[in-house]
Amino acid sequence: MYRDRRERLVSTLKHQGRITLPAVEQAFLSVPREVFLPDALKDQAYVDTPLEIGHGQTISAPHMVAIMCEALDIHFHQTILEIGAGSGYHAAIVAHMVETTGRVYTIERHASLANQAKENLKRAGVTNVLVEQGDGSEGLPQYAPYDRIYVTCASPDIPQPLIDQLVDGGKLLIPVGRMVCTLKRIEKKGAAIAETDLGGCAFVPLVGKHGF
Numbered sequence: 001m002y003r004d005r006r007e008r009l010v011s012t013l014k015h016q017g018r019i020t021l022p023a024v025e026q027a028f029l030s031v032p033r034e035v036f037l038p039d040a041l042k043d044q045a046y047v048d049t050p051l052e053i054g055h056g057q058t059i060s061a062p063h064m065v066a067i068m069c070e071a072l073d074i075h076f077h078q079t080i081l082e083i084g085a086g087s088g089y090h091a092a093i094v095a096h097m098v099e100t101t102g103r104v105y106t107i108e109r110h111a112s113l114a115n116q117a118k119e120n121l122k123r124a125g126v127t128n129v130l131v132e133q134g135d136g137s138e139g140l141p142q143y144a145p146y147d148r149i150y151v152t153c154a155s156p157d158i159p160q161p162l163i164d165q166l167v168d169g170g171k172l173l174i175p176v177g178r179m180v181c182t183l184k185r186i187e188k189k190g191a192a193i194a195e196t197d198l199g200g201c202a203f204v205p206l207v208g209k210h211g212f
Contacts, residue, residue: 002032002034002045002046005045005046006028006029006032006033006046007029008046009028009046009048009062010025010028010029012048013028013048013062013063013066016063018063018066018067018070019066019070020070021069021070023074023076023097024066024069024070024093024097026096027069027093027094027096027097028062028066028093030096031089031092031093031096031124031126032045032124033045033046033059033062033089034046035120035123035124036059036087036088036089036092036120036124037051037053037059037087038053038054046062048061048062048063049061050064053086053087053113053116054110054112054113055110055112055113056204057084057086057110057113057204058086058204059086059087059089059090060086060089060090060152060203064201065089065090065093067183067198068090068150068173068183069093069094069097071173071183071185071198072148072150072171072173072185073148073171074094074097074098074148075097075098075102075147076097076098076099076101076102077098077099077101077102078098078102078147078148079098079102079103079105079143079145079146079147080094080098080102080103080104080105080146080147080148080149080150081104081105081106081107081139081140081143081144081146081148081149081150081162081165082094082104082105082106082107082149082150082151082152083106083107083136083137083139083149083150083151083152083153083162083206084106084107084108084109084136084151084152084153084206085106085107085108085113085114085117085131086108086113086117086152087113087116087117087120088106088116088117088118088120088121088124088126088129088131089120090152091104091106091117091121091126091129091131092120092121092124092126092129094150095121095126095128095129096126098128099128100127100128102128103128103129103130104128104129104130105129105130105132105140105143105146106129106130106131106132107131107132107133107134107135107136107139107140108131108132108133108134108136109133109134109135109136109207109208110133111133114131114132114133117131118131130143135208135209136151136153136206136208136211137155137159137161137206137207137208137209137210137211138159138161138208138209138210139159139161139162139164139165140165141161141165144164144165145165145166145167145170146165146166146167146170147166147167147170147171148170148171148172148173149162149165149166149170149171149172149173149174150172150173150174151172151173151174151175151206152203153175153203153204153205153206153207153211154175154176154177154178154179154181154202154203154204154205154206155174155175155176155205155206155210155211155212156176156177156178156206156211156212157176158172158174158176158184158186159210159211160210161210162174163186163188163193166188167188168188168189168190169187169188169189170187170188171185171186171187171188172185172186172187172188173185173186173198174186175201175203178205178212179202179203179204179205180200180201180202181200181201181202181203182197182198182199182200182201183197183198183199183200183201184196184197184198185198
C-alpha cells in the first residue's frame with residue numbers, strides 16, 4: 001500500500017518538475033516516509049503537505065524536501081549538516097543520496113524529537129546519520145567543515161557560524177524571513193559568499209542564539 005502511494009507521489013513530483021535528478025528520485029522511492037510519522041498520521045504519509053510532529057514542529061512537505069535536495073547539488077561522498085532534524089525524514093533522504101561513503105549530521109533543539117528521530121532512522125535502516133540535540137543556529141562545529149549545510153526552519157538572517165563551518169566552495173541552503181520567507185542558496189568562495197534567491201517558502205522559526 002505505502003509503496004504504491006510513494007511511487008505515485010514521486011511520479012507527481014517529477015511531472016511538476018520538482019524532481020529531476022535520478023539521485024533524488026531514487027532516495028524518495030527508497031525512504032519510507034510513513035516510518036517518520038506518528039501512527040495517527042501514517043495514512044497521510046504520501047500527501048504532499050507538511051504534517052505536525054509535536055512541539056510546534058512539522059515534517060516538511062515532500063515537494064519542499066525535493067526542492068532543497070535538488071538545489072544543494074548533493075554527491076555521494078559528501079559530509080552534510082542539517083539544522084532541524086524533526087522526525088528524521090529529510091536527513092534520511094539526504095543520507096541515501098550521499099550513500100555509505102558520505103555522512104549526515106543533524107541537530108535538533110527538542111530532546112524528545114531528537115530521540116524520536118534516532119529511533120525512526122534506526123527503524124528505516126539508515127546508518128549514516130548522527131543526530132545531536134542542541135542549538136542548531138550555532139551549527140555543529142565539532143564535526144565541521146561540511147560540504148553542504150541546509151536549514152529546515154526560517155532564520156531572521158544567515159547565521160555566521162554556518163558559513164564558517166562550510167568548506168571553501170561549500171553550499172548553504174536556508175529559508176530567510178519569519179514563517180513566510182525566501183529560500184536562499186549561499187556558496188562560500190574564500191572570504192566572500194555568492195547568494196541566490198530560490199523563491200518563497202514557509203517554515204517554522206529557527207530558535208536559538210542566531211535565530212529568533
